[in-house]
Amino acid sequence: MFTRKSYDAVVVGSGPNGLAAAISIAQAGRSVLVLEAAETIGGGSRSANLTLPGFTHDICSAIHPLTVASPFFRTLPLEKYGLEWVYPPAALAHPMDDGTAVLAERSVEATAANLGVDKAAYQRMMAPLVANSEGLLADLLGPLPMPPRHPMTLVRFGLRALWPAQGLANIQFKGERARALFGGLAAHAMLPLGDIATASFGLVLGVTAHAVGWPMPKGGAQKITDALAALLRSLGGEIASGITVRSMSDLPAHRVVLFDVTPRQLLHIAGDSLPSGYRRSLEHYRYGAGVFKVDWALDGPVPWKAKEVNQAATVHLGGTLAEIAASERAVARGDPSDKPYVLLVQHSLFDASRAPEGKATAWAYCHVPNGSQIDMTDPIEKQIERFAPGFRDRIIARSIMDPAAMERHNANNIGGDINGGIQDLRQLYTRPAIRLVPYTTPNEAVFICSSSTPPGGGVHGMCGFFAARAALRQLR
Ligand SMILES: Cc1cc2nc3c(=O)[nH]c(=O)nc-3n(C[C@H](O)[C@H](O)[C@H](O)COP(=O)(O)OP(=O)(O)OC[C@H]3O[C@@H](n4cnc5c(N)ncnc54)[C@H](O)[C@@H]3O)c2cc1C
Numbered sequence: 001m002f003t004r005k006s007y008d009a010v011v012v013g014s015g016p017n018g019l020a021a022a023i024s025i026a027q028a029g030r031s032v033l034v035l036e037a038a039e040t041i042g043g044g045s046r047s048a049n050l051t052l053p054g055f056t057h058d059i060c061s062a063i064h065p066l067t068v069a070s071p072f073f074r075t076l077p078l079e080k081y082g083l084e085w086v087y088p089p090a091a092l093a094h095p096m097d098d099g100t101a102v103l104a105e106r107s108v109e110a111t112a113a114n115l116g117v118d119k120a121a122y123q124r125m126m127a128p129l130v131a132n133s134e135g136l137l138a139d140l141l142g143p144l145p146m147p148p149r150h151p152m153t154l155v156r157f158g159l160r161a162l163w164p165a166q167g168l169a170n171i172q173f174k175g176e177r178a179r180a181l182f183g184g185l186a187a188h189a190m191l192p193l194g195d196i197a198t199a200s201f202g203l204v205l206g207v208t209a210h211a212v213g214w215p216m217p218k219g220g221a222q223k224i225t226d227a228l229a230a231l232l233r234s235l236g237g238e239i240a241s242g243i244t245v246r247s248m249s250d251l252p253a254h255r256v257v258l259f260d261v262t263p264r265q266l267l268h269i270a271g272d273s274l275p276s277g278y279r280r281s282l283e284h285y286r287y288g289a290g291v292f293k294v295d296w297a298l299d300g301p302v303p304w305k306a307k308e309v310n311q312a313a314t315v316h317l318g319g320t321l322a323e324i325a326a327s328e329r330a331v332a333r334g335d336p337s338d339k340p341y342v343l344l345v346q347h348s349l350f351d352a353s354r355a356p357e358g359k360a361t362a363w364a365y366c367h368v369p370n371g372s373q374i375d376m377t378d379p380i381e382k383q384i385e386r387f388a389p390g391f392r393d394r395i396i397a398r399s400i401m402d403p404a405a406m407e408r409h410n411a412n413n414i415g416g417d418i419n420g421g422i423q424d425l426r427q428l429y430t431r432p433a434i435r436l437v438p439y440t441t442p443n444e445a446v447f448i449c450s451s452s453t454p455p456g457g458g459v460h461g462m463c464g465f466f467a468a469r470a471a472l473r474q475l476r
Contacts, residue, residue: 004031018464021464021471066459082226126207132153135150183320216345294365315344373403
């Protein structure tokens with residue numbers, strides 16, 4: 001099944017981080033094999049026909065600011081392998097109950113102009129960070145930068161980033177529009193917005209909206225995976241799917257192995273080859289909230305009350321900052337809100353290949369407690385109806401994935417956690433355990449390269465890139 005008896009490196013898992021790791025290793029002239037449990041490769045970057053023939057849905061990742069911002073992916077000729085980016089005019093829309101919407105546009109000025117009393121405050125907060133975004137994102141998309149390469153920008157960022165998102169939004173802004181926009185961005189943290197450092201998520205995602213945009217690949221997230229896989233193969237790398245690695249004895253001969261899995265799986269597969277102290281750290285690793293996801297095939301686009309929502313693919317539904325904060329608090333309490341904060345993406349408005357002519361797709365999820373079995377279909381659809389009356393009349397078919405279905409789809413989504421572990425301040429840089437180089441383990445041949453290492457979740461490949469760097473040092 002494999003072309004060689006032995007490889008320099010084996011990568012277990014073909015998510016964006018697994019493929020990024022394999023590409024880095026192949027670029028260094030080493031032999032590498034990727035083993036993937038699922039029949040299809042790509043982990044959290046896959047697309048499928050989830051509802052009806054002719055409709056293409058992204059099963060997991062849908063919008064890719066971190067892919068285009070990734071210092072590693074930016075160096076790869078992925079366009080040569082079929083990847084084509086589609087940029088909606090605005091990064092995101094946040095409809096309000098008064099029938100208008102706040103837009104995060106590419107320009108800081110244009111966005112601020114839509115924020116009434118908070119025009120100047122928004123510009124003061126965002127403009128300096130956006131002006132230095134390349135350095136800032138390079139520092140943030142990796143392990144703790146010691147020393148930081150761009151200290152002044154990092155200090156300016158850190159002074160606000162360490163705040164709880166709700167506190168920062170309430171202090172910086174006077175009006176509901178700017179507060180809601182910031183709350184919707186920060187809620188990507190999947191943490192209560194009163195928690196320390198949740199503002200960092202609002203700032204980073206806000207910076208990406210202005211600095212790089214929030215694009216989608218034409219044809220679906222699978223196209224990112226397909227381009228990475230084609231590039232890997234062109235470099236001599238191999239990929240084998242439909243192979244679940246259950247123990248170290250399942251691996252062909254290798255000098256190093258990189259695991260694109262989370263700590264719980266690493267313990268099962270390689271626990272016997274790791275010392276007890278490290279094993280204990282992995283046992284204490286914490287997972288976060290899960291997601292409940294719905295995809296729809298629609299008889300036409302979502303009928304938004306605020307027409308400006310049609311300028312963005314990503315839509316944050318939840319109304320005011322206070323309401324979004326209440327929804328995230330409820331998830332943390334274990335009792336999801338019946339008015340959840342909903343992330344919605346309307347791909348087909350900007351990419352006609354996703355649905356038959358005249359029809360449309362919509363993708364959405366809300367946060368739920370880890371492993372929750374509560375059906376959130378109705379609360380999610382009610383939130384959409386609130387800002388788009390008549391939405392339900394356009395539904396032709398729907399696909400529903402609760403946390404258990406997310407985990408069946410990809411074993412890394414433990415209890416529906418899409419980030420490979422909670423991303424609070426305590427665990428962001430110490431994932432999966434406290435080590436100088438977090439991608440290494442006490443076993444010199446074993447590395448971890450998934451989003452359970454810094455910088456965490458998202459399709460950026462930086463966990464894989466840094467893990468490969470560590471593994472290549474060992475190979476030398
Ligand atoms: C619903 C959802 C929405 C998301 N939305 C976005 C978004 O819009 N933008 C964004 O940037 N990110 C988004 N993400 C997050 C993003 O998908 C992940 O952070 C990213 O895919 C993590 O990459 P990874 O390589 O670390 O792991 P994964 O992509 O999870 O890949 C891990 C791979 O390892 C395989 N594997 C696991 N165990 C084994 C084993 N024992 N043997 C062999 N193979 C194994 C799995 O099958 C999987 O293919 C979303 C995720 C989900 C689930």
